[in-house]
Amino acid sequence: MSRRWIGFGIFVVALAGVCVQLGAWQFDKLTERENRNALVTEHLAIDPVELDSVAPAGQRLDPDQEWTVATATGRYDLDRQVTVKYVSRDGRPGVDVLTPLVLDDGTALLVNRGFVETPRSATAPSDLPDPATTTVEVTGWLRPNSGATGEAIRVSDAQVRAISSDGLADHVPYDLRDGYLNLQDQSTGPGLLDPEPRPELGPGTHLAYGLQWWFFGALALTGFVWFAHAERQDRRKRISGSVRAVPDSITTPEEQHELQSSR
Structure with missing residues (x-):
């Protein structure tokens, strides 16, 4: 004690x-x-549901709707396409290709068309596959905006580090639906790249x-x-060793106790 x-x-x-x-x-x-x-x-x-039923225009995506399989119809806006840099897939460096899909009501949905392997560099790649140029129906997983803020979600040299419809709001001339879509399938044309794997x-x-x-x-x-x-x-x-070391001349318990106390 x-x-x-x-x-x-x-x-x-x-x-x-x-x-x-x-x-x-x-x-x-x-x-x-x-x-x-x-x-x-x-x-x-x-089964896939219509985008408006889970992510209507002007409303935030409900967190409980993440990974909902949704469909939307529109035309890709190649001029506002950006890439998500510093992405890797199975150890391969590359980028995710993020292209707005302009819908019939004039709003747009960010579509992550998939992964493209590129050299690891801060420079935006210039040889990406173009998306379909006609009206296309896309199907994919709804995802919420990244929790990143600041420069990570702002467009610089047609690139971002994290996907956020809030961060790209100033990059496009139309309103963006909240969140984005991980493309898994589309009705026609090119543009389907290496899709996001299942979670x-x-x-x-x-x-x-x-x-x-x-x-x-x-x-x-x-x-x-x-x-x-x-x-x-x-x-x-x-203590036991001290007791054994007491001299033979000290024979009484009182004397032994006094010696041990002094030690």
């Missing part, structure tokens, strides 16, 4: 508490991922990390008990 061991014990208990909280946080993230996976699975299993629906690393944090908490408490026990045994051995 020395000050050193009391302080050490408080530190270990606090450390174990932090580990428990971090483990619980990881399990909460696991629950969120499982709920998200269930929603994605449900949306991908439903990963596994549990991720949250379960392993949660168990790892709880193991660290248990290890801290177990280590404290082990070291405390080891020091207690060491003290007992030292």
Whole structure:
């Protein structure tokens, strides 16, 4: 019960508490991922719906509608096409090609036509496949705007680093629907590139990390008990050795106790 061991014990208990909280946080993230996976699975299993039924003009895309398979009809605006730089797919560097699709009501939907492998460079590629030039019906997954802000979503040299209809609002002369569409199929013409792969629906690393944090908490408490026990045994051995070292001339218990106290 020395000050050193009391302080050490408080530190270990606090450390174990932090580990428990971090483990619980990881399990909460696991629950969120499982709920998200269930929603994605449900949306991908439903037949395509019209864009106006889930992302009408002038309204924000409901987060619960992410990954909904939607269809829209319009004409691509090649003059306002941009690329998303610093993208990679299976270890290959490249860009995503983002082309506005102008709809019948005059608004437009950003369509991520897919991935094109290019050398890793800050310069915009100039030899991208053109989209269809006639009216086309597109089908794909609705996605919300990226959470990035500032320069990451502003167009510079016909490029952006993250997709956001808010960031491209000043780049086009028409209103943009909120979010964008990951193109999976279209009715006619060229322009279908390497599409976005299906989302990963596994549990991720949250379960392993949660168990790892709880193991660290248990290890801290177990280590404290082990070291405390080891020091207690060491003290007992030292006391036992002191008793055996008492001179034979001191025969009474009182004299032995007085000698040990002085030591």
